[in-house]
Amino acid sequence: MKQNKRNKPFYKQFLRLRKNIQDRPKLFKFKKQKWQNIQRYSKNQLKFYRRFQVKDQFQSSISKFASRGNSFQRKFRNNLYDRKLFSLFYGGLKRKYLKKHILKSIQTKQYINDFRHQTLQFFESRLDTVLVRSKFCLSFKGAAQLILHGHVLVNGAPITTKSYILKPNDLIEITLSSKSRQLVKKNLDRSNFWPLPPKYLAINYRTLQILFLYTEDSNFVPVFNHYLNLNSIVANIKGS
Numbered sequence: 001m002k003q004n005k006r007n008k009p010f011y012k013q014f015l016r017l018r019k020n021i022q023d024r025p026k027l028f029k030f031k032k033q034k035w036q037n038i039q040r041y042s043k044n045q046l047k048f049y050r051r052f053q054v055k056d057q058f059q060s061s062i063s064k065f066a067s068r069g070n071s072f073q074r075k076f077r078n079n080l081y082d083r084k085l086f087s088l089f090y091g092g093l094k095r096k097y098l099k100k101h102i103l104k105s106i107q108t109k110q111y112i113n114d115f116r117h118q119t120l121q122f123f124e125s126r127l128d129t130v131l132v133r134s135k136f137c138l139s140f141k142g143a144a145q146l147i148l149h150g151h152v153l154v155n156g157a158p159i160t161t162k163s164y165i166l167k168p169n170d171l172i173e174i175t176l177s178s179k180s181r182q183l184v185k186k187n188l189d190r191s192n193f194w195p196l197p198p199k200y201l202a203i204n205y206r207t208l209q210i211l212f213l214y215t216e217d218s219n220f221v222p223v224f225n226h227y228l229n230l231n232s233i234v235a236n237i238k239g240s
Contacts, residue, residue: 013088014038017081021088022139023195079236082229089228090123091132091140097163099237106234116230124198125214127152128162130172134203134210135191136184151180172210184208 011027014020015034020027020042028039087093105118123129128143131152137143144162146152152159153173154166166172174184188205197203200214 010092013084013092017085017088019085021085024139075235076239079232079239082232083236086228086230086233090126091128091144095237098233102230102234102237116228119230120228121214122165124200125166125212126162127154127159127164127166127172130166130201130210130212134197134201135188135193136174136208136210138187138191142187146174146180146183149180151175151177166212166214168213170212172212174208181208 011024011030014022014024014027015038018038018041020038023042027035027042030039083095083098087095087098101122102119105122106115108115108118124133127147128137128140131137131143131146132140137146140162147162147164148160150158150160151174153175154164155171156173158175174181185208200212202211202213203209
């Protein structure tokens with residue numbers, strides 16, 4: 001019971017955004033009536049025919065035509081909503097961090113026509129993100145703890161920074177500590193390997209190693225359960 005009380009402030013973010021953005025199974029255990037709508041919505045998203053509806057971030061588009069009642073207040077609310085969704089999807093990143101790296105992606109000449117590619121590549125290259133995508137950790141908080149305690153190696157060297165940016169062909173390993181390896185194996189069993197890890201990760205589940213293959217020419221994207229309106233996110237960041 002104490003654990004639920006301690007975690008509920010974090011889970012209230014899902015309630016305010018009306019979406020289980022990290023697919024947390026623990027959300028289904030809350031009994032109060034205020035959680036019923038988001039629990040019902042999340043269960044519908046887990047139905048078999050919906051689980052394979054991947055949102056392609058490079059093909060979807062947002063209409064440029066103004067909708068009825070598209071006021072400044074509604075635009076601001078939607079932009080703020082999208083920015084919070086993006087932040088929570090990557091573990092609750094701070095606005096200052098998002099602003100720094102998203103604006104940097106916009107200024108990159110290589111993807112001047114589509115900055116989404118550069119932006120997603122950066123955030124998917126974070127060490128904690130890779131641990132979550134590979135199912136070695138079930139949450140960003142768990143990934144941060146595993147990294148901060150020195151249980152993750154990159155190319156044989158211990159890394160204690162969760163925001164460490166991986167390079168192509170980097171090798172991620174779990175230390176030989178029995179506790180850390182047992183924890184990772186337990187997470188793998190609980191995950192049921194769904195959603196499937198992205199193709200830019202070559203994973204050896206026997207040795208608990210990950211080879212990071214994401215390059216600038218890759219067209220792979222992770223399994224998103226929603227569409228990331230990065231234009232809306234940028235509008236919120238520039239306006240703040």
